[in-house]
Amino acid sequence: MNKLICLAAAATMLAACNNKNQTTSSTAPDELVQHIDSAVKPGDDFFMFANGKWFASHPIPSSERSNGIFRTISDTINATILQICENAATSNNTKGSNEQKIGDYYFSGMDTATIEKEGLQPLKNEFTDIDNLKDFNDVMRYAAHLHIICGSPMLSMYINSDDKISSKNAIFLWQGGLGLPDRDYYFNNDQRTKSIREEYPNHLKKMFVLMGEDDSKAAASAADIYKVELALAKVSRKIEDLRDPFKNYNKYELKAFESKVNNLPLNTFLSGVNLSNADTVIVGQPEFFEYLNKAAKEFTINQWKNYLRWNLIHGMAPYLNSAIESENFRFYGTILNGTKEQRPRWKRVVEDTNGQLGELIGQVYVEKHLPKGTKDKLMEIGNAIKAVYRERMMQLDWMSDATKQKAVKKLDAIIMKVGYPDKWKDLSAMEIERTAYVTNVIRANQWHTNYMLNKYGKPVDRTEWDMTPQTYNAYYNPSNNEIVVPACNIIVPGYEKSMADDAILYSIIGGSTFGHEFTHGFDDQGSKYDEFGNLNNWWTPEDSARFYAKTDAVVKQYDQYVVVDSLHINGNQTQGENIADIGGIAMGLEAFKKTAQYKENKNIGGLNPSQRFFLGYAYAWMVNMRPEALATRVLTDVHSPAKFRVIGPLVNMPYFYETFGIKEGDKIFLPENQRVHIW
Ligand SMILES: [Zn+2]
Structure with a gap:
């Protein structure tokens, strides 16, 4: 944040x-x-x-949004990490070892034959769970689940030190839930932003088609998403208005805040992210949550279900089959950033492996490459x-x-x-296998979210x-x-x-x-x-x-x-x-x-x-x-x-x-x- x-x-x-x-x-x-x-x-x-x-x-290479010192340096470090990943992927590793995790994660990302063959199959249970949601309470429960496995629908939530008691970890609730990179994209009227905004519903529609909907249903689903996001954008503060730490610090007893937003099953959300022991929350932008409280009734259950489907596919798109991955790149890579083609797969997988397992790769880096x-x-x-x-x-x-x-x-x-x-984070509870890439991504995301959530109730670790x-x-x-x-x-x-x-x-x-x-x-x-x-x-x-x-x-x-x-x-x-x-x-x-x-x-x-x-x-x-x-x-x-x-x-x-x-x-x-x- x-x-x-x-x-x-x-x-x-x-x-x-x-x-x-x-x-x-x-x-x-x-x-x-x-x-x-x-x-x-x-x-x-x-x-x-x-x-x-x-x-x-x-x-600028056609696969890059820029060229210069950062790209030069990232190419160099990527070459080193590639070597670490390939060594790990081709070695005979003990199950649960750092090398096994690095090697198998990287292997699953490079295994495009399996990724293509499986398609959306690894996410089948997730889609079924969304289909079965009955009411807004269910929606909040599933939104909490997505916060753990991928993305942050409806709002942002994180654990960090309390700004006014820096030794104590606190729960932060923040504005969020948008698919475009910032609230201004929904309103600015310069030509460039307008054409991005006009293309966005086409992207949403294509993603719903890729999830199996026919054209007209997909168009309607896309319209649902846009309506929900536009409403959230309207009550979101501009980036510059997020700068004042006093104005974006509003601490409440949980009970008191819950009574302010009583249509919003906050309790369901918090227990969904294993924070049922919460006693206070720091709310960045109270007006955003006051609106969510109204939005609970403003949109139908089907609109919310579409919004959650979109958040799932959007969060997982880079790790799925090439049709989904390419459409995701077309919008976020080409339309938003002007990049003409995807970077080579190995680079994307190396960067993702480093993002998820960087703590393990760093140990090898320090020992052998510094x-x-x-x-x-x-x-x-x-x-x-x-x-x-x-x-x-x-x-x-x-x-x-x-x-x-x-x-x-x-x-x-x-x-x-x-x-x-001086000490490295313990990733032993993260299970990585030669399974579907997206399954490994979910497991790694879960580990990282749980690592953060586990801080709540404990003093701040100042050595981290x-x-x-x-x-x-x-x-x-x-x-x-x-x-x-x-x-x-x-x-x-x-x-x-x-x-x-x-x-x-x-x-x-x-x-x-x-x-x-x-x-x-x-x-x-x-x-x-x-x-x-x-x-x-x-x-x-x-x-x-x-x-x-x-x-x-x-x-x-x-x-x-x-x-x-x-x-x-x-x-x-x-x-x-x-x-x-x-x-x-x-x-x-x-x-x-x-x-x-x-x-x-x-x-x-x-x-x-x-x-x-x-x-x-x-x-x-x-x-x-x-x-x-x-x-x-x-x-x-x-x-x-x-x-x-x-x-x-x-x-x-x-x-x-x-x-x-x-x-x-x-x-x-x-x-x-x-x-x-x-x-
Ligand atoms: Zn700076």
Whole structure:
């Protein structure tokens, strides 16, 4: 949900690391130099100046929505995981061992002959159960079951630490239940969104035909789904309105909330997800549940049954026969993201295996594939950034001493989890076999949901990791006041043979990873949590007002950027990430200035240390994305698109202008009175 605030977009969540085979000879031109398009002036478009030549020589493959550093890294990590999967699938494994689970899961995903032969057969009992539902109470019971095995019809529910008592796990009930990626898709009137909305019922209809309905019945079923989802979308908050953690925290005694929504058999739902011991719930958006309470009677039992059938097939589509899988891809891959063809099957199965069994694969990855010295180097950079952050905080001219003391206390308390966890999650209860792929997916989903549900009633485990070491990403978790940086963040493509120079490491890992994540502790959301991870206002009113004047300036700056067609960045929706980008790179630069490389001022590849630092930062976000995928991101993502993750922060930095001789009159120049310096 909105708890983890991450470095990269969800689409690139699972990208990663290490390539032992790829080498660069010492005579090869420097990687950064090779990316530069010297036909572009840095002051016109620094993003294209830094990355343009790479984009020109690496068109987006037709199976991808983007091309760039994340794809390069994900290809590399996928090759490593493929090797781990294939070794496991061809070995003689003991039943229940990690290798047996990895091997059999991967095998079942690659076994397309069985997948085609079985069709919807593995889901037959599920469809029969839906057919037999008699009333709305049954609907809620089955919806709960789907929450365990696939997807989240009607609402979202999860267990996480209570924002106001961070040591305690709580039940969260959140808006949800939509088939399009966000509520705005049901209402926005730009041409691109309209045509997606118009195509959606055709997709729904085709899926019902694939479930065995004739054309006219399928069209009617599709209309049912659209009606239900449109009604839910109407009462859903916009992404930007989900940002305020106070406004999205409404704690109730369960009994009191149940009486507010007495047509909604919440008890049935909660016992369906094994939470019959619930005593309180935290409701994100009470008005959503007040509407669900009405919707219970607004739609017929048959409409609800269709809605559940759709949720089942939609959740399972990527793991079913090619007719269903292709139709799912046609809509979500091509129509929504512009991707022309499916990625090779092995890649999809490798990523899914890693998604479900990443905790097991990570153990092999750490043991056999991690470059030596990874953890030490990451810690060195992380500590350097933390020290710089502290110095800068103490020098802030806009913050009172009282708030400064508290801010520094919070910074000092941030837990840094780097590399990989000390203990791995125990997946022994997850049963995987050489059976139908979709059956394995359901079992794995069940394990993951039950793992989460089992936390309820227990204290928060502050040692837990929510990412595997082979995940090229990072996060700040406000409730635990911690940053988590998985091991593979050390990898920079083109510098596998020996580690990249500090200019690159301090911009990519220092700025866009550690600096960015530390800043999340002090962005529009993170700043509302104290050193113990509790939602608690520790600011003086004057400091708060000065802080929000600065974050408003960030919103204004990014609101101006046009991404595709007439679609602008939503400055409000993306402000936390933009604040983190702006703070992160400022911290990265200060830390880099303390390194020997910067002080010695030696050129590498004809570039001085400062030039390498800023070009390295542009490399961190070297991503070229299809217009369809860009438009989808603008509506669904809290991160700005790559180009503006580079230009947006840099134009606030005087040293950047100096380094590249950028002056007033240049296209990206931001007048001094509009520049933001928060941290
Ligand atoms: Zn972030």
